[in-house]
Amino acid sequence: MNAQAAKSVGIVGFGKMGQIRAQALEEDGRATVVKIFDPLPIDAPKYPVAASAQEIINDPEIGSIFICGVNDANMPLTQAALRAGKHVFCEKPPAFNAAQVREIMEVERACGKVLMYGFNHRHHGGVRKMKDVIASGVYGRVLWMRGRYGKSVDENYLHTWRADSARAGGGILLDQGIHMLDLFLHMGDVPFDEVHAFVSSRYWNIPGIEDNVFAIMRNRDTGIEVSFHSTMTQWRHLFSLEVFLERGYLVLNGLKTSSGTYGEEQLSIAKNRSIAPAACWENEEKLHFRVDTSWRSEAEHFMDAVTLGMPVTYGTSEQALEVMSLIDRIYENDHRIGDDLHEKLQVVGE
Known part of the structure; x- marks a missing residue:
């Protein structure tokens, strides 16, 4: 995946956090939100709405996915997106325990894509x-x-x-x-x-x-x-x-x-x-x-990783494993x- 493709973003979960992430990406200026999905109806959507999370994961035009939904979906969606060749930003918690985080890390290593977790504090x-x-x-x-x-x-x-x-x-x-x-x-x-x-x-x-x-x-x-x-x-x-x-x-x-x-x-x-x-x-x-510049800073950190190849230093899977x-x-x-x-x-x- 080239840097340009990575700039096309899909957001799974478009409640409060999904909207915050979209705004932060717009402020950073390097990404384009091309599709969003939420299981609940989205009022006056600003972006094209997918019929399912899987539609976003399968879309070949989307290079990066933000996972901003319910906690129990974080692990399976992260693994599915990584396996589909997407860079992934996921809200906390990464999973329900450390053992599950280790399973995610195995997929991360196999796929070689950027994985970052939302610890904006x-x-x-x-x-x-x-x-x-x-x-x-x-x-x-x-x-x-x-x-x-x-x-x-x-x-x-x-x-x-x-x-x-x-x-x-x-x-x-x-x-x-x-x-x-x-x-x-x-x-x-x-x-x-x-x-x-x-x-x-x-x-x-x-x-x-x-x-x-x-x-x-x-x-x-x-x-x-x-x-x-x-x-x-x-x-x-x-x-x-x-x-x-x-x-x-x-x-x-x-x-x-x-x-x-x-x-x-x-x-x-x-x-x-x-x-x-x-x-x-x-x-x-x-x-x-x-x-509060934390959301913009976090979006910038993720985009630096996917477009410039810079390392993730805040929100790594190793840090997620430590906290879990x-x-x-x-x-x-x-x-x-x-x-x-x-x-x-x-x-x-x-």
């Missing part, structure tokens, strides 16, 4: 700045991290596919928590081989759909420790990522989104102080990120988890 301005500061070494090595990512849902949630464990694969951990876990792996640059967790569904009581996850994790070699909470019973939207290093700290509160529900994206950076009082807030440098392995560990290491989630993990892993 790595592309947020505040997150990129945090990674740059850590990589500079100015503040020394990472000691520990803490992350909270939560939202409020109402009874309408019960009537969506996200409340169906067979289609969603899990609850808040696969919905939102996966992004925070990916950021821990990104910032710490190490896996977490010791995991203790509490996974519960005590408010919405949806079988197989957790509404809270509390976890502590550690990398035995570096000693980096992590505290993590993902929730949909917080009754407000909140994002907070804290990274404490030997000689300073980085605290990102808020996340710039189109809805504005997570507040302002503000990064506080400061060197540590050895003379009390340590908490001198006026000594912090505060950076504000008022525009960590999710497996969280589910497995919760001693209070319901039988339904245990059975789900065992069945999909067979």
